[in-house]
Amino acid sequence: MTKENLKICCIGAGYVGGPTCAVIAYKCPTVTVTIVDLNEDRIAAWNSDNLPIYEPGLDDVVFACRGRNLFFSSEVDQAIQEADLIFVSVNTPTKKSGIGAGFAADLAYVESATRRIAQVATSSKIVIEKSTVPCRTAESMRAILEANSRDGIRFDILSNPEFLAEGTAIPDLMYPDRVLIGSLQTPEGIKAQNVLADVYANWVPKEKIITMGLWSSELSKLAANALLAQRISSINALSAICEATGADVDEVAYACGLDSRIGPKFLKASVGFGGSCFQKDILNLVYLSESLHLPEVAEYWKQVVTMNEYQKSRFLERIVKRLFNTLTNKNLAVFGFAFKKNTGDTRESAAITLVKHFIQEKANIHIYDPKVEDAQIEMDLCEPGIATPEQYKKSVTIFHDPYEAAKNADAIVVLTEWDEFKTLDYQRVYNNMHKPAFIFDGRLFLDTKKLQNIGFQVEVIGRQV
Numbered sequence: 405m406t407k408e409n410l411k412i413c414c415i416g417a418g419y420v421g422g423p424t425c426a427v428i429a430y431k432c433p434t435v436t437v438t439i440v441d442l443n444e445d446r447i448a449a450w451n452s453d454n455l456p457i458y459e460p461g462l463d464d465v466v467f468a469c470r471g472r473n474l475f476f477s478s479e480v481d482q483a484i485q486e487a488d489l490i491f492v493s494v495n496t497p498t499k500k501s502g503i504g505a506g507f508a509a510d511l512a513y514v515e516s517a518t519r520r521i522a523q524v525a526t527s528s529k530i531v532i533e534k535s536t537v538p539c540r541t542a543e544s545m546r547a548i549l550e551a552n553s554r555d556g557i558r559f560d561i562l563s564n565p566e567f568l569a570e571g572t573a574i575p576d577l578m579y580p581d582r583v584l585i586g587s588l589q590t591p592e593g594i595k596a597q598n599v600l601a602d603v604y605a606n607w608v609p610k611e612k613i614i615t616m617g618l619w620s621s622e623l624s625k626l627a628a629n630a631l632l633a634q635r636i637s638s639i640n641a642l643s644a645i646c647e648a649t650g651a652d653v654d655e656v657a658y659a660c661g662l663d664s665r666i667g668p669k670f671l672k673a674s675v676g677f678g679g680s681c682f683q684k685d686i687l688n689l690v691y692l693s694e695s696l697h698l699p700e701v702a703e704y705w706k707q708v709v710t711m712n713e714y715q716k717s718r719f720l721e722r723i724v725k726r727l728f729n730t731l732t733n734k735n736l737a738v739f740g741f742a743f744k745k746n747t748g749d750t751r752e753s754a755a756i757t758l759v760k761h762f763i764q765e766k767a768n769i770h771i772y773d774p775k776v777e778d779a780q781i782e783m784d785l786c787e788p789g790i791a792t793p794e795q796y797k798k799s800v801t802i803f804h805d806p807y808e809a810a811k812n813a814d815a816i817v818v819l820t821e822w823d824e825f826k827t828l829d830y831q832r833v834y835n836n837m838h839k840p841a842f843i844f845d846g847r848l849f850l851d852t853k854k855l856q857n858i859g860f861q862v863e864v865i866g867r868q869v
């Protein structure tokens with residue numbers, strides 16, 4: 405393998421595999437990148453004009469190199485055979501049953517991808533853990549690869565966790581704070597580490613490419629997410645104190661964030677963090693701590709998730725209380741269903757929890773989100789014991805225009821901080837609502853004074869209004 409004709413395969417064409425490897429292809433025109441997935445529909449979408457995920461800037465990157473040195477395929481075996489480097493970028497959700505259910509990561513997809521590599525590889529490979537995995541997963545991967553591979557084939561395993569955030573994936577990948585590469589500290593491990601470092605060096609400054617041991621690298625990913633989520637739970641805990649005392653959580657965050665030891669980022673109080681990673685990775689850390697007989701450590705991290713659940717239920721209670729203690733037959737316009745702005749992803753979105761409660765409280769729910777697909781909302785909300793498809797149809801209507809969603813509503817509940825919600829004509833919205841007209845701002849980003857002057861009853865997280 406030479407630097408010029410390197411071939412990369414990425415197993416898993418999801419939110420990470422797709423953008424990450426598309427950026428590699430974009431930045432390294434002499435490297436051939438093939439992204440494979442078992443899900444043929446997803447691959448077809450990657451090969452179409454309508455990419456399967458919404459991410460600002462992604463279209464430009466993919467359309468610039470698709471068919472040149474970037475390919476999407478469901479021919480997994482062929483891509484594995486041809487590759488020098490293989491990224492394993494499959495999903496690692498929380499286990500739903502069995503030992504560790506509700507906490508541990510389900511490594512079935514990682515194992516199956518690893519077994520596939522062992523089974524079909526006909527030459528030596530560098531196998532890279534891109535998925536977020538528990539500490540020492542690379543050891544299991546190595547055991548599987550070595551036990552099943554053909555003679556004369558060598559596998560080196562690297563950990564290269566991904567730190568992109570959805571909604572900003574492309575700038576995060578183009579200008580990363582750091583790229584982390586873990587390997588066994590053997591001559592072969594370090595050689596493999598250098599091969600991958602050279603790929604990133606095509607566009608990432610050398611001092612930002614950090615190398616370390618495998619286990620530190622794997623744990624650093626869980627640790628970074630735990631620390632980020634902990635900041636949000638901390639500010640959300642303070643938001644409850646603010647609501648009870650008359651302090652303003654944005655002012656408190658500003659004052660604290662100016663301290664250079666604290667810094668201003670990730671101190672925005674909200675209705676609770678969502679996304680496919682924070683909760684899953686913290687629960688994974690909790691499970692790891694318990695497995696290592698560190699119950700106090702486990703309890704400490706668990707509290708970050710507990711606080712997040714509390715934040716959602718506190719907001720729900722406030723909504724019910726302000727709407728005269730009943731939501732029955734009230735029309736609630738839900739603005740935003742994605743877990744954050746600039747993504748169509750709804751995984752673990754606070755909106756799912758809130759709307760499920762609204763259904764149980766027998767409200768009529770009008771949902772508007774600029775990017776989430778209608779079918780996704782239905783899939784997220786239909787759940788045995790919560791809503792049958794019939795109940796869902798009765799309770800939930802999806803709108804493609806925020807003014808229509810708010811028509812005849814008793815209240816608007818803002819759950820995602822989409823920029824367009826700031827610039828709506830709220831006078832027009834107000835005129836068409838039932839009175840008193842309420843707005844519950846779960847993102848602290850609307851102009852409260854302006855809304856009050858129009859006549860709205862406004863409720864904001866972390867502030868008495």
Ligand SMILES: NC(=O)c1ccc[n+]([C@@H]2O[C@H](COP(=O)([O-])OP(=O)(O)OC[C@H]3O[C@@H](n4cnc5c(N)ncnc54)[C@H](O)[C@@H]3O)[C@@H](O)[C@H]2O)c1
Pocket residue numbers: 415416417418419420421440441442443446480493494495496513514516517534535536537566567568569570680681
């Ligand atoms: N979403 C994020 O922003 C983000 C950021 C950093 C890290 N991560 C981590 O990256 C990993 C992937 O996350 P994601 O959000 O991209 O998941 P995803 O569900 O969007 O994509 C995973 C893809 O892998 C495919 N897959 C599963 N098993 C396969 C196999 N054996 N062969 C071929 N394809 C297979 C699935 O069909 C799916 O399309 C997870 O471990 C996650 O924790 C995610």
Ligand SMILES: O=c1ccn([C@@H]2O[C@H](COP(=O)(O)OP(=O)(O)O[C@H]3O[C@H](CO)[C@@H](O)[C@H](O)[C@H]3O)[C@@H](O)[C@H]2O)c(=O)[nH]1
Pocket residue numbers: 536566567568569570571629632636669670671672673674675676677678679680681682743744745
């Ligand atoms: O001050 C803040 C910042 C974020 N959030 C919420 O937290 C959640 C997660 O946001 P963010 O971290 O921006 O998006 P993710 O795509 O989940 O990215 C996180 O999870 C990824 C998957 O592991 C990591 O790669 C990223 O580094 C990490 O930021 C969202 O619901 C946000 O609205 C807040 O409530 N307040």
